[in-house]
Amino acid sequence: MTDDIRLCRTFQTAPAAVPKDDSAKYLVSALESEGFQAPDWLVPDMEDGTAPDMKAEGLENTIELVPEYEFSGEIWPRVEWSYEDEEYCEKGRDQIDRLVAEIGDEIDGVVVPKVGRLEDVERAAEVVAEAEAEHGYADGSIGLSIIVETGRARSDLREIAKFGADSRLTALIFGPVDYAAELGGRNLGDGMPRWDGLLEALSNEASAGDLLSIGGPFDDLFKERAGLTYYNADAYADQVEHEAKLGLDGSWSLYPKQTIQANTIHMPTPEELERDVHKIERFNEAKREGTGAVTIDGQMVDEATFKTFRNTVQQVRAIDDTRPAQTEDYYEAALLERARELELSYR
């Protein structure tokens, strides 16, 4: 993690148009979300979440509605694309061009699915660069994030992330459904594979390329037991905790309750914050007193150790900047105040 914290605890897709009287129902609901239901990234979805015959309407909904709301997180529409079908790339190119032309100031970037090898990702980046130039935006002002969901993208993950380190590429998001279909993965009664090798590589390559890494969607939203159908909170939390453990920066959400859970799991716990604020306070005291060896609670504090403490505080500050309702709800006021005021310099 770098010092410049970029948050994406939650990557919430919302279909940009659905076959209801109000076709923008879900998009509006996400744009209006508050508190822990507000995702860090809201992704108006013009790809698999929107029916083929409603995609045009989804694009219009996005262009019309996004500017109407003061959504405090980032906006990243997902467009169409496919490394193996030129027709989808053309659609994606048109969607990107319209989005940048009409609401280039309102979006942080675009999400491109079904990319193939490095060359295909470079091509998608070029499409964004062209729209940016065409419509007068500064180079790099519109980001690119990709869904890793093909054998080719997984095969080139290292090369894609290296390219990403010096480009507009921002996040690598896992897409397990298309991925499993492409590899021929099967559910033989105990679920689909978790693809642990891919998840570990995603976390590593994102870290090596200073990118964000995000887990895949979990669509068993509800569960039925003993006559009752209820939100499947445990299974989603298990998946998100597994992703957090491996160092993924965020998780995919399909639903407001999922957003609450992913936002919570991907922020430092009150215990983690208390511990690391305390360590830095002690470190700062020792520095002031000029004691040479900086050993705190029996642990030697070198620069690497200091950075892990600082990272916790910086993450909380980043959340506090855009989502004060969440930090004020989750942490004691006094602790939050200490985190806000702490001096964070090692030297």
Next chain:
Amino acid sequence: MTDDIRLCRTFQTAPAAVPKDDSAKYLVSALESEGFQAPDWLVPDMEDGTAPDMKAEGLENTIELVPEYEFSGEIWPRVEWSYEDEEYCEKGRDQIDRLVAEIGDEIDGVVVPKVGRLEDVERAAEVVAEAEAEHGYADGSIGLSIIVETGRARSDLREIAKFGADSRLTALIFGPVDYAAELGGRNLGDGMPRWDGLLEALSNEASAGDLLSIGGPFDDLFKERAGLTYYNADAYADQVEHEAKLGLDGSWSLYPKQTIQANTIHMPTPEELERDVHKIERFNEAKREGTGAVTIDGQMVDEATFKTFRNTVQQVRAIDDTRPAQTEDYYEAALLERARELELSYR
């Protein structure tokens, strides 16, 4: 998976010569196999399955007997090779030359073991190309499959599979025994490692390079319990199911009962076939009726989804073409007929 289905649910090795009165006993038995005991690929083995002093006889058995049987699957003799020992490469070169010269029309390709890095695989491909040209076969008519069983081949797996995408390379087969010996893997009481990272990469790289991926052999053929020795069906099925789950196309068989199990697990279940035939039938109706949005049983059917349904049907058709005894035994006649007659075009 591409539209052009190539089957290798079962990669059955048979020693090309054994120290018995009839040295070709196992080879003949495999060539005569019927029904679910007939493997997709039969591999007359001149390498580790045949004793050093019987390898010459194994080659003669193969050349003499393969043409005598109407084996309906593919024939892929395994020759000798080693990235670290020129002597074995020379033997392999001679065996490949003899096989192509004498039965080039009868074999689909050769299996080369113990390959090292990409350069070694390219060299093996060149040996096949030379034999092919020397004996008047069209370029690419004799395939090459390799056993991935060295640290070097695993290290270069991505590069080998990329090379494979435009070459005669057809399948990547895992060889766990030599692999574990080379890495120094040990059984400390709970078995050897399963090498999950390698299996996941094998599935991915094969998919990215349009190759087949095949799991390793399982040699605990029999089990003893309560005074009885019996075929170890559960443990083999567990391994094959694990491989199928990860998207491997087939499994290694050492024994007719293993072939029955691997053939069965790597074909769509009757439930999977019924489900996907039904989806395509409904899709085709909707297309005929001209309804715009194609939503079937609550699921939106885009091209990617359609492909997964079609893939099931195409696999069954491919098996039905070469192994009608298996499809007719495994599926209800009416369902099989629907699968045979279905229109499979998305547009």
Next chain:
Amino acid sequence: MTDDIRLCRTFQTAPAAVPKDDSAKYLVSALESEGFQAPDWLVPDMEDGTAPDMKAEGLENTIELVPEYEFSGEIWPRVEWSYEDEEYCEKGRDQIDRLVAEIGDEIDGVVVPKVGRLEDVERAAEVVAEAEAEHGYADGSIGLSIIVETGRARSDLREIAKFGADSRLTALIFGPVDYAAELGGRNLGDGMPRWDGLLEALSNEASAGDLLSIGGPFDDLFKERAGLTYYNADAYADQVEHEAKLGLDGSWSLYPKQTIQANTIHMPTPEELERDVHKIERFNEAKREGTGAVTIDGQMVDEATFKTFRNTVQQVRAIDDTRPAQTEDYYEAALLERARELELSYR
């Protein structure tokens, strides 16, 4: 594994200076270690194990004390370094220069932590080469081992190991603490991830590059239960056995009791030695009698199989050469004698 066995069952770090009356207490204790407590590699630690204000003293302790003891294993001081901070690289350069200048005859190489991508490893190798040349040592006489503990080093692991095959690079050691911090891995109650993908890759790439692979430290040295605090033997043995199973050559030790356990687990068991000595004895008899097919106890012995037997014996001989107290303690005298005298040639 190559025929030329290089041992590193145990990579024991000892802080080069600690804030005690005798600042070299732990270093001396390691240099004096005997029997199973003597590690194959002793690593005087001037990096994270020594406080910032004691590092200079740690360097002097190492230079002064290492020549005073007849330590029979290898000596590999760990210096400072960081791919992302030039200041640490400068410190490392000075430490390497002093070590080679003063005790270049006594050390086998240096351990460099926090390396980044291949270019950074090449740079570290160049620093060693310069010190070597400057102080009159033959090219390659001072080795280099690296701690793999950054996303970049993991990302370039294949390329680093390929470079290692023709260079002074000797061992790849996993560093889980910095690695988890860099990736943002978290302990959410059930411990940190084991990073199975990394461990498998480490074993593979080390094998492909003829390098040694070593697991990471385990620092829950003690456990408290039912009022008693005691050495956490089980948990450490579990980790070391997992590493041995995957083919890692050795494990990191922080403590004499850990060294006993890692030395033991990473050497062939008496049963393994008895079995493989027996196989080679039978093989040698068969060779003398001129029987063609070499089948022993129902198992065909080809060159690959023979190598696995020989590897066991060669490892025991390598331990026996430097650590006779261990082999004499661990194996029956008669068995050890048979292992020492065996003819080990296949042809």
